[in-house]
């Protein structure tokens with residue numbers, strides 16, 4: 133196949149076993165979200181580029197290198213969404229949701245786009261299921277959110293460690309930033325080129341660099357937790373206490389900073405033990421609604437990376453029996469009726485479109501993992517029955533289609 137007819141690099145088809153895993157993940161998460169009483173929202177895949185630039189941060193990798201930005205026919209700068217939070221915040225304000233209820237719990241599911249270097253579990257189009265809570269400042273909301281992430285991972289049987297940190301607030305972050313830059317200046321000869329450049333523009337990101345020498349250099353770096361103001365400290369302590377009380381295990385990672393600039397106070401990632409990457413990530417963003425022109429509204433949320441989880445979950449087992457209806461001779465009118473009767477009884481039925489003798493038909497029934505072959509010949513038609521063959525035992529009996537249970 134010529135290259136133009138292949139999916140672009142980093143874009144992929146999802147089908148077969150992968151799709152069954154995909155659906156298992158999304159339906160499990162949706163079931164849990166229902167019990168938490170989250171309400172769904174669908175936002176556009178495209179927003180004005182500024183929506184992301186202003187929220188995720190001008191100096192982040194996502195905005196600087198990874199966004200798919202284009203101009204439309206009127207010259208407006210649009211972008212494919214690289215994540216869900218910015219669009220949901222925009223929608224929250226635009227739809228004036230804050231006038232309807234004191235707080236909101238929303239979730240979304242859909243494709244996101246980032247121009248990253250593709251590798252296992254990292255694509256240029258990938259899917260997230262995300263949740264966002266608006267209008268709650270108290271730490272019990274953070275704890276409940278983390279419990280939700282933990283419930284999702286447990287339900288999917290995914291082993292991941294919840295790592296948490298606090299990034300402080302407007303009051304305490306500036307002093308920390310200053311102290312961190314001072315520290316980074318002292319170790320700048322050990323930092324990679326990117327981090328030397330980063331340390332003045334977005335110093336917190338240096339803590340997250342994957343280059344070995346940088347990792348080593350920041351081990352002893354000044355920590356945000358040592359700079360937290362009284363309120364942030366109390367908030368963080370309460371979140372941890374609630375989690376402990378709930379039996380949710382977590383690990384503090386004082387270098388956890390996240391790749392998006394909107395976070396305040398609690399941030400967290402669930403890191404897969406097997407893959408050593410984050411499968412769920414999020415945190416608080418208490419100023420973002422306000423920065424978008426909405427009323428001051430504390431908020432928090434996270435997103436689940438569906439493709440990452442697909443690498444870790446088992447394909448679900450089939451939870452129904454398959455009936456494979458095989459017509460022989462000029463019996464199609466009757467066979468279509470049989471199929472209809474069985475489907476009305478709630479059975480899962482496939483009508484064979486294959487031509488050929490019984491052996492080939494049964495071969496196909498096996499390939500489809502059918503539980504029953506329903507043989508419909510002229511004799512069966514005359515008698516108003518079918519020959520029902522149990523594919524596991526090989527047993528066969530004549531039965532009226534209405535009587536199959």
Ligand code: HAM
Nearest residue numbers: 215217253254255258410411412413414433434435437
């Ligand atoms: P994020 O950490 O950028 O956060 O992405 C969340 C999750 O999406 C990651 O942990 C990962 O599982 C998945 N993910 C990210 N990039 C890729 C990729 N290129 N290929 C496959 N999976 C990927 C956010 O997006 C925030 N909006 C989360 C949030 C919601 N914070 C507050 N509310």
